[in-house]
Amino acid sequence: MEKFTSLTATACPLPQPNLNTDQILPARFLKWPRSRGLGTALFADLRCDPAGNERADFPLNQPARHGAKILVAGRNFGGGSSREAAVYAIFDHGFRCVIAPSFGDIFAQNASKNGLLTAAVSEADAAELADAVTADPGRNVTIDLETTTIRCGNRTYRFTIDPVGRNQLLNGWDDVDLTESFGARISAYRDADRLRRPWANPAKP
Amino acid sequence: MKEPQTLFDRLWATHEVARQEAGASLLWVDRHYIHEGSFHAFSQMKARGRRVAEPDLTFGFADHYVPTRGNRANGIADPEIANMVRTLESNAAENRITLFGLRDPRQGIVHVVGPEQGLTLPGLLIVCGDSHTSTHGAFGAYAFGIGASEVAHVLMTQTLWQNKPKRMRVSVEGAVTPGVAAKDIALAIIADVGADGAQGHAIEFAGSAVRALSMEGRMTLCNMSIEAGGRCGLIAPDSTTFAYLKGRPYAPKGPDFEAAIEAWSSLRSDPDAAFDLDVTLDAAAVAPIVTWGTSPDDGLPIDARVPDPAREVDERRKKYIEDALAYMGITSGTRLTDIAIDRVFIGSCTNARIEDLRAAAAVLAGRASKVPGLVSPGSMQVKRKAEEEGLDRIFREAGLEWADSGCSMCVGINGDTVPAGERCASTTNRNFRGRQGRGARTHLMSPAMVAAAAISGHLADVRPLLAGRKV
Structure with missing residues (x-):
């Protein structure tokens, strides 16, 4: 997995609340293998009208937002369906960080496992950041995961992320490697648990 | 200690x-x-x-x-x-x-x-x-x-x-009135706490109204936990x-x-256990609910009117209501019962168990649906059980299609979709934009309420339609 330590890039504002994973990646794209790249399907039904034409008023379509690596989103970003492909779509489009007041729990976990930082800030800070990057599309925003800070112009904001996700992103860690180092404890748990909770194993039908 | x-x-x-x-x-x-x-x-x-x-x-x-x-x-x-x-x-x-x-x-x-x-x-x-x-x-x-x-x-x-996760308890006390189902309790809770009100929390559902639910009803309730943002929902066995x-x-x-x-039997909360968040709801006050917008917390009692953005002071909320009404094709202030529907769907992991099919069939028996619709049982075993009970005949005679089991029109990826611009009264869990198909408009409600909408041709209160019926 790609590491995340710090990032300086332009940002795209998308401040409407409750942008759920059905909006991030409509279900009809879930059949796509990752190798196909899901970036073109990101926000498909918000970006394009039913005839397939790009909506000029959707921020991602604006030339000034091309190359943005940071998404400044609204409250409860990524709620709903557990589809990890929503994270793939954001990542494959080129984003490496989403700043929002809150995230869907499953989405945030999926993001940390795929090199996408979910930086939670207060509602007021999110609104201020969205305003700043709306007013000046060329404005660079710097995210530092070591210090959990965001710098935009002369303002500095603190963000939160769960410590496990932070470690994962900083080190580019894969859970499976970590878990394998616990192999002996897993086996011991399994053996003891079979005696402790015999009913937990499926009966023969 | x-x-x-x-x-x-x-x-x-x-x-x-x-x-x-x-x-x-x-x-x-x-x-x-x-x-x-x-x-x-x-x-x-x-x-x-x-x-x-x-x-x-x-x-x-x-x-x-x-x-x-x-x-x-x-x-x-x-x-x-x-x-x-x-x-x-x-x-x-x-x-x-x-x-x-x-x-x-x-x-x-x-x-x-x-x-x-x-x-x-x-x-x-x-x-x-x-x-x-x-x-x-x-x-x-x-x-x-x-x-x-x-x-x-x-x-x-x-x-x-x-x-x-943090711990949240939602206690629903008292008894629901006739015509009110587990789905209505779920939608009432979500409307109360919001689509992200339970974010980061494990929800325990408790109280006499929850204990009175069948397993089917309890599954409907826990199923919708995620629509309040909850990490999980649980009920003591x-x-x-x-x-x-x-x-x-x-x-x-x-x-x-x-x-x-x-x-x-030991799987329960101690009487004096502490929760990070405690919410209570009066079951008797819950009416049959339908959603009007594009978020599951947009539930309102069926006798209400859709919100008027002009009355909203919060700018962001005002914008949300305007956008949601525009997507849904509804004029602000419209009575919910004046909203005409194009089709119905009875199915999904939320509401396609035998009890759900019975509740819908009890309303539909001897009546005709004014709109087309699809009934997809939650499993092939549920389908056979329903057929043993003659429920399939009721659905078919009402004019609805009796299908096999799958996620079907809840997520629309098997080809069962609601055409763009059409309005569907649905027993599913998400009224998100495009959830049931690109441009589809979804109103969430209980199986009995979907049946009421089918025979009325518009969103409708199931309660008068239950008069004299065994449910």
């Missing part, structure tokens, strides 16, 4: 294999349910050259992409969809995983079949790459949805790293739970079952 524990604390402690300094715990997984969408995870596992650690605790369900109409024995016409189902079949076969596949008489939606087969039991930790896995919490299990990387992790290790489980194929049998009941 030992600190009082919640049901969730007990489940968490039982499954803890190890704990990291950073705060996450490694948890043992008792049941891992997979479906067609698990292909990403199998790819990740294969890329590491690994195999499934515990195939006997892993169960496959063909539900998301399976066709529900036409003869399944003839195979799947759409090559992309056929490939999704075939990939699940080969991944299950290669890894010796039991699969409830397309042609299996037990096939159906994972969150219906797991409980039906007795795979879902109290005290278990259950995961599945599907956010509605919270359904299984109805049995007093810790059950939650995970993403593809976590599915791969569970496949390879049978464990999962998790941060402990009791005699209703045990009676449901007795004799199920994969549940313990004979003396093992008796021993299990003894263990399961």
